[in-house]
Amino acid sequence: MTVEGFDGRLDRYLSEVLSKTRSFVQKIIEEGNVWVNQTQVLKPAYKVRSGDIIRIVIPEPKQLSLVAQDIDIEVVYEDEHLAVINKPRGMVVHPGAGNFENTLVNALLHKFSGKLSSINGVIRPGIVHRLDKDTSGLLIVAKTDEAHIKLSEALKSHQIKRIYYAICEGVLKEDSGVVDAPIGRHPVNRLKMAVIPNGKQAVTYFEVLERYDKYTFVKLRLKTGRTHQIRVHMSYIGYPLLGDSTYGRSKNEFGIQGQVLHAGEIKFVHPITSDVLHFSTELPEYFLEILNILRSRNSKYHV
Incomplete structure (x- = not known):
């Protein structure tokens, strides 16, 4: 193919003309399947200009x-x-x-x-x-x-709206707020994520639904979608998710292993029909059981 009316990165150009994701195209380039003007190119950031001739071999799936x-x-x-x-x-x-x-x-x-x-x-x-x-x-x-x-x-x-529900350890003072802190790999433990200066932008909005003596039931909305984002952000501000031994306490009074977190709502535009789709689901049984225990301890829990 001959490049027409484009000056910029090779991966961006191929992504557009092939209707493939950037990550897919980058992999094709790095595996040695692309030539520009008869020269093999291995860097996705290689600059192409109008008039360049590109040959690409897409491996059989x-x-x-x-x-x-x-x-x-x-x-x-x-x-x-x-x-x-x-x-x-x-x-x-x-x-x-x-x-x-x-x-x-x-x-x-x-x-x-x-x-x-x-x-x-x-x-x-x-x-x-x-x-x-x-x-x-x-x-x-x-x-x-x-x-x-x-x-x-x-x-x-950020056109897909995602709403989560969680129980945090500690009592949040603010009724609502936003955590805007960059997230990347933990500098020491590479299996974990962390808030680090050179991380990728990460934004989480939270809203308090109910407060108890030692816990808070919260609603969360993601603007970005980094790995472990909600878990990292809530731990970062001092309110780790109940059961999250990776970013919070190793043990909890309910014997729960794994964060109490539920993706309860999702809203997006259908990619083909353009219809607006909005779905919600009930909290799972284990989540409701914990809420009921907390509510029974607080006959007048704070909303």
Whole structure:
């Protein structure tokens, strides 16, 4: 192909003309599949200009080797382009090292007969965004590449509204507020995230729903979607999520292992039909049980 009317990064140009995500194109470039003016280019940031001739070889997609498993999952919404899933607490979203079964992806492969987008590769078919293992709630899954690309763009430009509910340790004084603090890999423990000066922008809005003697029931809205964002931000301001031993206390009085966090609402524009879709789901049973215990201790809990 010949570059016309464009001066800028190679990955950006190819992403636009091929209708592929930037990450997909970057991988193709770095694997040595792109030539500019007969010279192999390995850097996504390489500058191309009008008149340059680009040759690109897109490898054949790998056949999915993951096992489709008949695991019961709740489908809140489904059409030919996408689905919205209510992920249960304790389920890993996609396979990783040493864990290739019993994930949400294994369940999706069975539920939708393998009809999932290929944008995120063999291990994460259909996965537009993730929830941590112990975070329950609503998750969008793409069935087609076109839907996936547009949903990813909407997510990046903050057009997908996500509401979470959580129980924090400690009593928040402010009725509402915002945590605007950059997040990146922890400088010492690379398995954790942390607020660091050179991290990526991360913004979380919170609103107090109920206060108890030692805890706070909160509603949270994400502007950005960094890894572990809510967990890191609430710990950063001194109110870690109940059960979160990674960013909070190692033990708790309820014996809960894993953060008490639920993705309760999601609102977005359908990537193909442009319809506005808005879904919500009830708090899971374990979450309600803890709330009931806290409420029973406080006959007049503060709202």
